Amino acid sequence: xxxxxxxxxxxxxxxxxxxxxxxxxxxxxxxxxxxxxxxxxxxxxxxxxxxxxxxxxxxxxxxxxxxxxxxxxxxxxxxxxxxxxxxxxxxxxxxxxxxxxxxxxx
Amino acid sequence: xxxxxxxxxxxxxxxxxxxxxxxxxxxxxxxxxxxxxxxxxxxxxxxxxxxxxxxxxxxxxxxxxxxxxxxxxxxxxxxxxxxxxxxxxxxxxxxxxxxxxxxxxxxxxxxxxxxxxxxxxxxxxxxxxxxxxxxxxxxxxxxxxxxxxxxxxxxxxxxxxxxxxxxxxxxxxxxxxxxxxxxxxxxxxxxxxxxxxxxxxxxxxxxxxxxx
Amino acid sequence: xxxxxxxxxxxxxxxxxxxxxxxxxxxxxxxxxxxxxxxxxxxxxxxxxxxxxxxxxxxxxxxxxxxxxxxxxxxxxxxxxxxxxxxxxxxxxxxxxxxxxxxxxxxxxxxxxxxxxxxxxxxxxxxxxxxxxxxxxxxxxxxxxxxxxxxxxxxxxxxxxxxxxxxxxxxxxxxxxxxxxxxxxxxxxxxxxxxxxxxxxxxxxxxxxxxxxxxxxxxxxxxxxxxxxxxxxxxxxxxxxxxxxxxxxxxxxxxxxxxxxxxxxxxxxx
Numbered sequence: 001x002x003x004x005x006x007x008x009x010x011x012x013x014x015x016x017x018x019x020x021x022x023x024x025x026x027x028x029x030x031x032x033x034x035x036x037x038x039x040x041x042x043x044x045x046x047x048x049x050x051x052x053x054x055x056x057x058x059x060x061x062x063x064x065x066x067x068x069x070x071x072x073x074x075x076x077x078x079x080x081x082x083x084x085x086x087x088x089x090x091x092x093x094x095x096x097x098x099x100x101x102x103x104x105x106x
Numbered sequence: 107x108x109x110x111x112x113x114x115x116x117x118x119x120x121x122x123x124x125x126x127x128x129x130x131x132x133x134x135x136x137x138x139x140x141x142x143x144x145x146x147x148x149x150x151x152x153x154x155x156x157x158x159x160x161x162x163x164x165x166x167x168x169x170x171x172x173x174x175x176x177x178x179x180x181x182x183x184x185x186x187x188x189x190x191x192x193x194x195x196x197x198x199x200x201x202x203x204x205x206x207x208x209x210x211x212x213x214x215x216x217x218x219x220x221x222x223x224x225x226x227x228x229x230x231x232x233x234x235x236x237x238x239x240x241x242x243x244x245x246x247x248x249x250x251x252x253x254x255x256x257x258x259x260x261x262x263x264x265x266x267x268x269x270x271x272x273x274x275x276x277x278x279x280x281x282x283x284x285x286x287x288x289x290x291x292x293x294x295x296x297x298x299x300x301x302x303x304x305x306x307x308x309x310x311x312x313x314x315x316x317x318x
Numbered sequence: 319x320x321x322x323x324x325x326x327x328x329x330x331x332x333x334x335x336x337x338x339x340x341x342x343x344x345x346x347x348x349x350x351x352x353x354x355x356x357x358x359x360x361x362x363x364x365x366x367x368x369x370x371x372x373x374x375x376x377x378x379x380x381x382x383x384x385x386x387x388x389x390x391x392x393x394x395x396x397x398x399x400x401x402x403x404x405x406x407x408x409x410x411x412x413x414x415x416x417x418x419x420x421x422x423x424x425x426x427x428x429x430x431x432x433x434x435x436x437x438x439x440x441x442x443x444x445x446x447x448x449x450x451x452x453x454x455x456x457x458x459x460x461x462x463x464x465x466x467x468x469x470x471x472x473x474x475x476x477x478x479x480x481x482x483x484x485x486x487x488x489x490x491x492x493x494x495x496x497x498x499x500x501x502x503x504x505x506x507x508x509x510x511x512x513x514x515x516x517x518x519x520x521x522x523x524x525x526x527x528x529x530x531x532x533x534x535x536x537x538x539x540x541x542x543x544x545x546x547x548x549x550x551x552x553x554x555x556x557x558x559x560x561x562x563x564x565x566x567x568x569x570x571x572x573x574x575x576x577x578x579x580x581x582x583x584x585x586x587x588x
Contacts, residue, residue, distance in 0.1 A: 006367075008364060019361070019364065021361050072359035130473070130476065143563045143567060146563075147559050149556060149557045150557065158555055159556060160490070161488070165494060168494070171484060172483070216554050219551055219557070234509065235509060245509050248506060285499045286494075287493040287494045
């Protein structure tokens, strides 16, 4: 139902440079629509990133993060072919996981 | 020997011209090509709005390309046309600085997008886009000189009010071809709106004339 | 005869350079540091893969790929193509920039309708972006690291460049604005938006090397055609047609003014 994340993971030395764009409206619950009605609160509440199954980032977000959040993460001790998995869960209970493989720097 | 050299030149010259002699295209050719582009490459909701692209005499003079200079005669002509264009309001030249304050910070109005003309209650003065206004405001442009303390420096006498009114209505009467839009003369602002901007600039109570 | 020799000498002399005045350095400041940090992690890069897939995939009513599209270096050859645009194309008998050329190929090879592509070319802010935006980015990115160097050998290329220069300085409308009013001096800004000094080599090089770009406030990739359209919007002038000769001429002027710069896309804009 939700849009796939765009993930890119490139190896720089022994560090994976990971960039994730999560496509999510991130509504603050304070905005009003054209008819003057409040647009309901809808935001990513937690983000989990694993590297070959090991948790490297566990974050709690608030509605202060803006639309289509972009997250850049540097993971040390990575190798080409390693698996990066990103999961987000939002306040409505929707969840989404996307994966990427660490690629060599081009 | 002379003859053969000349023959060589005649053979060589067309190649020079074809390869990239800077004499082609000349100004007239370029103008023709570019103006044709302008006449076909834009759309607008009405023919009147499309006419915004048509240059008046002053704009033609003031569209100097690269380092081309404005001559004395041209400057004089622009000033003359600008003076003749100025229209004064029916009432006084100094309006309400509180209205002028809002107007000076208003950068909206009269834009064309997706086949529609931007319709607002009135066109904004656009001043904040290019000028520093009240002290302490940081979100201000610097294309034009700072207007902070405008009234403090000049006072608020009648001659000052008149000069200020005229410079907003058509600044080219004083500085021909300057970057300042001829806000009154082109119709972007009404004479009444300009009186409020005059008040905002010269009234001692106006924020623009307060110490920070 | 003396006239001939002088004429020849004058021609050779003025053919020498099309360059402009020396550059001016901009001092660093707090905002610049922040922008630099944002630019280092540019979300725009994530659209390159999408553009690549759109380029090689089979799309349009004819279910064809753009691999047969000639951007000036031969069909399907993208390496360095963007660095030599705008340029003259014999098959259309006109000078074209990257986006108008892309349009030509999408119509002729893939069978799309011109009006349909134009209608969808600029995506809504906050959306997933348009096909044209992703394709323009991908194709330009294949020239990353190369120097912007559009040709000026064909007579129509010269005409287009000169027309672009004329248009850059052309003032009209109720604002009396031409491009030069905002982009003709160093260290100028509109409110807090810094303006590039495009009649200066360095400023022009920045324009020529950073489009398409990720527009932060729109959350999508924006292209040069969009940027020109948006300028005319702010100038209170009518709407510039997508891929028009006016747009190609202005792009030609800017790319020549900024020639020699290394292309690095996507750029990052506010």
